[in-house]
Amino acid sequence: MGFLLSVWISDLQNDRVVKMRANYRVDSAAPMENTPPLMAFTTVALGGFSSLIADVLWLRVSALQDEGRFFELVQLADWITKLEPRCGDIWEFHAWNMAYNVSIMMPDPEDRWRWVKNGLELLRDEGIRYNAGDPKVYWELGWLFLHKIGGTLDQAHLFYKTKWAEEMAGLLNDGYPDYNKLSTQPAKLAKITGEYKLNLETMRRIDSEYGPIDWRIPESHALYWCVCGKDHSGGDRALPCEKMILQSLRGLFIRGRLVIGKDGSLIQEPNMDLFPKIIRAFESVQKRYPEDNVIKVSYAAFLREAVRTLYACGQKIKAREVFNSLAEKYPLPETAKGFEIFVEKGRK
Amino acid sequence: MNRILAIASLQIRAAIRSKLFVSLMVILVLVVFGFPMTVKGDGTLAGQIKVILYYTLGLTSIILGITTLWVSSGTIAQEIESRQIHLIAVKPVHYFEIWLGKWFGLLTINAALLCFAGLIILALVHWNVKAGGKNNQERRIVKEQLLAGRRLIHPRDTLQQEVFTRYHNMLSNGMMSPELSRDEAFSEIKKQLLAEKTVIGPSSVKKWILEIPSFCSGKGYEIEKFELKVRFSPVRKGDNPVFGEWRIGTERNFILFKMTTDNNLDGMHQITIPLTQSVMDTVMVQSGEAGNHSNRKMILEYRNGDGEKSRTVVFDRERGIELFIRESGFESNLVRSLLVILCRLALLAALGLTASVLFSFPVATFSAFSVILVSIVTHYFVVMMATDIGSCCEAHSQKSSDHSFWQVTSEKTAKKLDTIFEPVMRLKAVEPFSDGVLVPWEDVGEAVFTMAIIYPGLLGIGGLLLFRRRELALPYT
Incomplete structure (x- = not known):
């Protein structure tokens, strides 16, 4: 009787607890409704065994990877993540593994790009679907754009940038979408929202808050996914996404204007129009997290870069203004020697 | 013989009557057809086909294996419990004939189901190749490298x-x-x-000798059936490219062919070295002078560039150098793979039947599955021990003092046990088949000999001895 009573009371409380968890954003996502049968089977019917199966599959992933047999990894990653769909770390690991570890094993840039995309797609198409409230998953997706495609560590990074720019150029009016026109083009809209999982409203908001930005550039997408991550989480959980937003904006300032050379090569130039909005973004985040040292350091680094970039682009008066602001906010030995020495040192 | 066939036909009729046969056909159709609809390859047609081949044949083998063990464990045990065995035992039929008849029955059912699964796989793969693939190049790669039986020479x-x-x-x-x-x-x-x-450092040279079997190198061999692949990667990141020269030759003539490698990317380099008719003709003639029946020797050499131009490279020990010779078509390779799987099923049926003679149905099932589990785990550990860097010479070394008694004993026991399991575990059908690697007739012959004759024979003799001593008329409630 006591047992039945406890079950009944728990059932009565369940709705309230679920709502509270959603309000306080302690779930990685809202409870799944209309769950696909496979997912329901793996999460409910297999119970604790799902972890054991995931472990066995994971061992197989490691063994295959050691042997250089990569063709099966996408399927295995799909199964492992489906066995533990609410564990964001697993999605992140497998996406990162494909985009970084496997891609680097390919000597052909085309093959590398395929694996980077496999990693992106795992997070973007499914990881976020099952972990919509987990900002870490958005952060990881943003990192793939910012570091793997946008960075220069991979020898094939130019190939990735070109491919991504080609995909986006056709879809988003050479990187600067006309949102009103796009909403009247159902085929394009379906591809943007269906395949690339981009929400036009969020893009429009990003453009008005930080831009207009060039959507052919990977940093723009890092920015997009971190804004989504921030929107889906609150308080300190949003901090990593906030930081990556600033990091993406720094990237967009330094190389946010894309020029296609006559030979088809990509040239990325500074986008100085973004400067006031980036400053506003830094100050707003700093106000919200006054104790965070990383943001302070990052702001100082941005100002340093800005002075030198503005100076190099001929905007000497603006560069001096920013330098004065830098020297006032972050007095450093390198600013104490004066503007001319500071920019000269940067040029060296 | 007639009595054995009569019992086998009874077994088959019982399987059909109990809907086992139909159920398995439905399951196989669902698995083999359903799986490719959900499968995700690596984004290439070859990757997709590999995954389909590996999982469809692998799942077919697992499903039939589990069912065979389950059904065979219950066959005689349940007949004893339900006293149906009395109807046969009182007739002039030897116990040996009952065991063998039931084994043949199970083997026939498995053969029919494997044929059915094989036909579905065949149709499915051809349909996928026709429907999938962005271009003819992808289809050509699949046809030449996967839908074939290529002998692999290291x-x-x-x-x-x-x-x-x-x-x-x-x-x-x-x-x-x-x-x-x-x-x-x-x-x-x-x-x-x-x-x-x-590991090959800058300015270093490394040679490999590849032995081409005489039956592949006789008159009228086709050059397009040969493919030489090398796989290596630079040891660490650096500014230099991977720069070096590949040479093919024989013991008499070192340079029949030269090719330069110059690639700046890190990662695994996979190169196909083109083999021309004139090079192969010379290899066949010069290296075959010892006699028509001797293997032909091809010498492959890599000369790494100097430190100014190149970097240290490392070759995969197992898959670094691979010479493929296309020997058979996809269909015949599939047939051979299915035959190896059938032999494995024959062994499982024999194991289940022997357990079923000795125990009741649940205990027989548990025992048979336990034997399989022990064999898999033991083999896994023995393979793991063998891959340990120092273990190759362990058999020749004295007992190491830092190993506990328990560790030494368990290792020895595992190795002894694995000498029984190894001949069965060693033969692989699914992995080579899905990689487009030849499952040779020698392997099929070995599978028939070990898994369909010797081991089932030993199990059958054991089963017969136990069966004769089994009291069939106990009062079951």
Whole structure:
């Protein structure tokens, strides 16, 4: 009787607890409704065994990877993540593994790009679907754009940038979408929202808050996914996404204007129009997290870069203004020697 | 013989009557057709086809394996419990004939189901190749590399032998440090030799000898059936490209062909070295002079560029150099793979039947599954022990003092047990088949001999002895 009573009371409380968890954003996502049968089977019917199966599959992933047999990894990653769909770390690991570890094993840039995309797609198409409230998953997706495609560590990074720019150029009016026109083009809209999982409203908001930005550039997408991550989480959980937003904006300032050379090569130039909005973004985040040292350091680094970039682009008066602001906010030995020495040192 | 066939037909009729046969057909259709609809390859047609082949044939093998073990464990045990066995036992039929008849029955059911699954796989793969693929190039790769039976030839592995030779040379020349134990010395020498064989620094040269079987190199061989692949990667990141020269030759003529490698990307480099008709003609003639029946030797050489131009590269020890010779079509390779799987099912049926003679249905099932589990786990551990760097010479070394009694005993027991399981575990059908690698008739013959004759024969004799001693008329409630 006591047992039945406890079950009944728990059932009565369940709705309230679920709502509270959603309000306080302690779930990685809202409870799944209309769950696909496979997912329901793996999460409910297999119970604790799902972890054991995931472990066995994971061992197989490691063994295959050691042997250089990569063709099966996408399927295995799909199964492992489906066995533990609410564990964001697993999605992140497998996406990162494909985009970084496997891609680097390919000597052909085309093959590398395929694996980077496999990693992106795992997070973007499914990881976020099952972990919509987990900002870490958005952060990881943003990192793939910012570091793997946008960075220069991979020898094939130019190939990735070109491919991504080609995909986006056709879809988003050479990187600067006309949102009103796009909403009247159902085929394009379906591809943007269906395949690339981009929400036009969020893009429009990003453009008005930080831009207009060039959507052919990977940093723009890092920015997009971190804004989504921030929107889906609150308080300190949003901090990593906030930081990556600033990091993406720094990237967009330094190389946010894309020029296609006559030979088809990509040239990325500074986008100085973004400067006031980036400053506003830094100050707003700093106000919200006054104790965070990383943001302070990052702001100082941005100002340093800005002075030198503005100076190099001929905007000497603006560069001096920013330098004065830098020297006032972050007095450093390198600013104490004066503007001319500071920019000269940067040029060296 | 008629009596055996009569019991086999009874077994088949019982399987059909109990809907087992139909149920398995439905399950196989669902698995083989349903799986490719959900499968995700690596984004290429070849990757997609590999995954389909591996999982459809693998799942077919697992489903039929589990069902065979389950059904065979219950066959005789349930007939004894339900006293149906009395109807046969009182007739002039030998116990041996009952066991064999039931085994044949199960084998026939499995053969029919495997044929059915094979036909579905065949249709499915051809449909996928036709429907999938962005271009003809992708389809051509699939047809040439996957939908074929290619004999795989690796350079001769003499590591073990070289470890011993070097050890004895060092010992006789007094170059061995007295502080090193025999095990440690073997381990160090093996590490050194492995590095010498796989790591090639700037300005270094490495040779591999590939032996082409005489039956592949006779008159009228087709050059397009040969494919030489190499796989290596730069040791660490650097500004230099991977720059070097590949040479193909024979013992008499070292340079029949030259090709330069110059690639700046990191990662695994996979190169197909083109083999021309004139090069192969010379290899076949010059290296075959010892006699028509001797293997032809092709010498492959890599000369790494100097430190100014190139970087140190490392070759995969197992898959670094691979010579493929297309020997058969996809269909015949599938048939051979199915035959190996059928032999494995025959062994499982024999194991289940013998357990079923000795125990009741649940206990027989549990025992048979336990034997399979023990064999898999034991083999896994023995393989793991063998891959350990120092273990190649363990058989020749004295008992190591830092191993506990329990560890030494369990390792020895596992190795002894694995000598029984190894001949069965060694033969693979699904993996080579899905990689487009030939499942040779020699393997099929070995599978028939070990898994369909010797092991089932031994199990059958054991089953017969137990069956004769089994009291069939016990009062079951």
